[in-house]
Amino acid sequence: MKYMTTVNGQELEVEILDEHHVAVNGKVYVVDMAAVSGQPLYSLLAEHRSFEGYIYENEGLWQVLMGGTLYEVRVEDEQLRRLRLAGGGGGKESGPFLLKAPMPGLVVAVPVTPGQEVKKGDVLVVLESMKMQNELKAGKDGKVEKVKVEVGQAVEQGQVMVSVV
Amino acid sequence: MKYMTTVNGQELEVEILDEHHVAVNGKVYVVDMAAVSGQPLYSLLAEHRSFEGYIYENEGLWQVLMGGTLYEVRVEDEQLRRLRLAGGGGGKESGPFLLKAPMPGLVVAVPVTPGQEVKKGDVLVVLESMKMQNELKAGKDGKVEKVKVEVGQAVEQGQVMVSVV
């Protein structure tokens, strides 16, 4: 099975030959992979070198945290790749941006109002959690559509707080 | 719900009143019990004292290992108690005794032969495991019926090695 795997922008062709052999850009690695204590912690022996990494899925990408370094990895087979490329580049920023609470917390500031123009990176909500003030930012340029929280309100993880269209 | 609970030979009447109240011989304890990391490790707050114990079931009895002390506990409701007492005292030693391997290992000695008379506590098999020689003994007086293993043989956990009738 062949995959196009992109690591921090670098494209690699990864072919899984069998349980113990993987080719990266044609170079064959003898591998042995095991989930040491259930996901997402994996031990990989590759050409007898011992590696250990956390592997998290995040919005269609894989984050590999290994030896204190984070790798952003996209894994696609040919079909998926064709679909993504056909979809065009601008697809990501279309549609509304929904700011969801990344954790439960207390809203301590909402520096925007409906109708206001915002730039990607502008602060939409300041959320207090674990005694820290966390600035939550716009994911795209646009106009604030709805503000669904107010200062002093407690929010649940995943709750939509602001939408930007 | 009332239980007769016997701890190391001492009989106690334990009544579960509700989620947070248990009476032992009529004395009410305010309790809060939780399995801290799944079974068999439990945290119990009783009258604000904090206890932690492993609770293992073993042949109908409960072993409570707490603070480096092992308690053998029998828990019965009235029905079970009546059944047991009706069954009489001699019931336990009747029927054949099957010596099962308590762990995988290698048989290094079988000092008995079929037909031989043995006493409770006599060594039937010596099993090597974890580099230790473990003497496995007869659970009752009787006559060796079958010897199903030989010296040098590897056995699985739970495998019957010798029977005594």
Place this chain on the structure above:
Amino acid sequence: MFNKVLIANRGEIAVRVIRACRELGLQTVAVYSDADRNALHVRYADEAYSIGPPPARDSYLRMDKLLEVAKKSGAGAIHPGYGFLAERAEFSQACEDEGIVFIGPRPHAIATMGDKARARATVAAAGVPVVPGTEGKENLTDDELLAIAPKIGFPLLIKAVAGGGGKGMREVRSPEEMPALLRSARAEAEAAFGDGNVYLEKLIEGARHIEIQILADTHGHVIHLGERECSIQRRHQKLFEESPSPSVGQDEEFRQKMGMVAVRAAQAVDYVSAGTIEFLVDKDKHFYFLEMNTRLQVEHPITEYVTGVDIVKEQIRIARGRPLGYTQDQIAMHGWAMEARINAEDPYNNFMPSIGRIDHMLLPTGPGVRVDTGVYSGFEITPYYDSLISKLIVWGESRGHAIQRMRRALEEYKIVGVRTTIPFHQNLLKQSRFIAGSFDTRFVEERFSMEEADAMRETYPEIAAIMATLVAHQETLRAAHVIRNAKRDTSNWKWYSRWERIHR
């Protein structure tokens, strides 16, 4: 004296204090909010009392409930830990009023050091150097400030009196730019705090945050246990500490000079128990009093490692009215210790807090490694309290050895279920400036980024690719397996069964 201690705290510090009590043969009483029934301090204490709902103001900050539990349980003393009520003079006072020993300083010392202007005036009067500035003189006009500025010297800082968090703060490099900066600072302070008052403070460039641990008993003895280097900070939160400080190192004269000044500062408020004097130190080894923490510090273990003194046990000894177990000349620093604060925060996402259940934990162990933690595999990290879940402390014969050991311990430390700052520390320990010991309090914010740090290091993109591809491949097979179910893809069965096995 007392033989039962109530610990008015939670988390790793409650566990730390319980251990000290237990080793001294004292009974312990834990308190817990509804979020902490299964917390380690509840499990380890001899007794435990529920004190209310999760928010601290309803539980750990409720003096009335704590005193009630102390009386009910018969605890003769209360240890406040750090945070929560540790630096509230009224709590120390309330304990005193109830006849309960407060394991910490007396109310007067807490109150004096808790008020920045009073603390500054008090220690300055005792001959302790303070950062030159106008703090304490409020309501100065622009003209007055412009007149005083040259006496303080440039560069200097304009700071909001009501302030905090950098709001209303301006850096001034020359008299010419000062009027405009005063205006904007006042406007920002007014907007942020409803108070446009500002004061001036000399800007200490390239400043290090170095603190001195002191111990004082009720018999008038005050000693210091040397310094800790705490310049590795982010948003004024310490992330990594070491003892000794690389900028003090072998300069015993400088250490003793700072130590003696710290002792003087403590004596100025008749201090009792363990406390810390924080200094700003410039490149030329001038040092200025910053503030005093009138409590046990998070980073006390590094001092314990290099001096061999158990600070918590000394606190208890002091609270029992006994003299210090050490004289100043019995204190020597041996080797080098470091502490990495492991927070439940994602260093790759702006240190955003991370909550959830800890599914798995593998602690670093072996020689020269100490972990102080209040969490365990199966424990739930909630949003109610601060994000510090563990402190990884190591000791080495030298700074180099300590760095090597910290690296191996960080690599061994595995926490599954929440994101942590472990990768931050791994990157920090690869930075050449850090290794050289040349950093100041702005280092993390101005000269450090996780992404750049990653880019500088030896990386294994092929290995990351293999790992991610194998996992993605397996996910696909798993999904296909579920869908096709009966029509099993035999070409993949081997993979699948292997995966099942390793995931069991």
Place this chain on the structure above:
Amino acid sequence: MFNKVLIANRGEIAVRVIRACRELGLQTVAVYSDADRNALHVRYADEAYSIGPPPARDSYLRMDKLLEVAKKSGAGAIHPGYGFLAERAEFSQACEDEGIVFIGPRPHAIATMGDKARARATVAAAGVPVVPGTEGKENLTDDELLAIAPKIGFPLLIKAVAGGGGKGMREVRSPEEMPALLRSARAEAEAAFGDGNVYLEKLIEGARHIEIQILADTHGHVIHLGERECSIQRRHQKLFEESPSPSVGQDEEFRQKMGMVAVRAAQAVDYVSAGTIEFLVDKDKHFYFLEMNTRLQVEHPITEYVTGVDIVKEQIRIARGRPLGYTQDQIAMHGWAMEARINAEDPYNNFMPSIGRIDHMLLPTGPGVRVDTGVYSGFEITPYYDSLISKLIVWGESRGHAIQRMRRALEEYKIVGVRTTIPFHQNLLKQSRFIAGSFDTRFVEERFSMEEADAMRETYPEIAAIMATLVAHQETLRAAHVIRNAKRDTSNWKWYSRWERIHR
């Protein structure tokens, strides 16, 4: 010199050696049997090679495979750990032949000390006291033995030449009973080993097992690191060690006397690397050479704690041809250290081995606690290797402090999935004879039982009753729930849901 080390071992000692290498900047190569793919030493090493099926004879004892891996990986040195090939002269020789540094003594030293009679003769010639007896002179007749006996003195032991495990051993208290005992001993030895030869040895009554750690470099320096008390044994297996020994304590003269003799014993075989001289010590502080262990010991960490010397790093330094990092007068013992061996054995069932998956583990941490282990939550304990899964090591300012700390650490240590010897140690530490430091090598077997120990302690039968009853009650509800399913017993729903929650 070498910068990559192959560790020819598994478990906690492989992890220990990997850590030392990593902290010294050396690359590490692990080897593993099929049972150990997920073992910690494989995960922590830089490289890992499979060397065969689980049984040690097919993997960890295969010299050919180990040397092949060393060559393939480019490892310039091999550390053997303890056990397996550590005391096989031919392995040290094979490494030498292949140009690989063996991190341990030279073949001659191993071979000499490995042969009991030769070792005895060699050290005796160097003036080291040995237990009086006839060992080494074989095939003595009854008449000859009866003639020699009075010179050795009574009580004495008859021991089988081929022997071991107490077979053919007899204790003789007077000349009169000796002929009959000789006959029965010979008969038993003949039956057990096919060899009726016996020898005589003075019986050291109330003997303690005390050993001296030595370090020797290739430049002729030999030093000792003080003693370890190892009398707490069962079936000649050490269970608990401490340093210093309570019977040596402050008697520095006695310590140095034993230490110097140990150095002499090591010098007698041109010893290099770390090694241990074991002595039997009687009540009058007479000591007798027992044997030399020509390798790193399981219990080396307690010596590391009290002396501050990292023994494994010193071994590596020595193997690199460098002189010792310490001279004898730089070695001092500070405080008190203890080690509890945590074995996967059930102390309530005759120390029967216990295997299975470790479902959960909570390590004791905090000040003065060190854990050396090769297992973790999720790891499978197999029947192929010895039962030592962890070493719990503590340090305290005094013996009393160390005992208190060990007690709290044992209580904190939670291992779910296999039975362990933790309760044994908890009971040991409550025994008044142990606390008083008055015990000999027969203490555990003759004066200690788990059941009696439990009976002597403060117990909580009501609490045990509550715990067991609540669990039993819940099991009943759970079973009922499954059977009745739809017809849910609402009177119990609260209990049930709570249970579900705490078990999640």
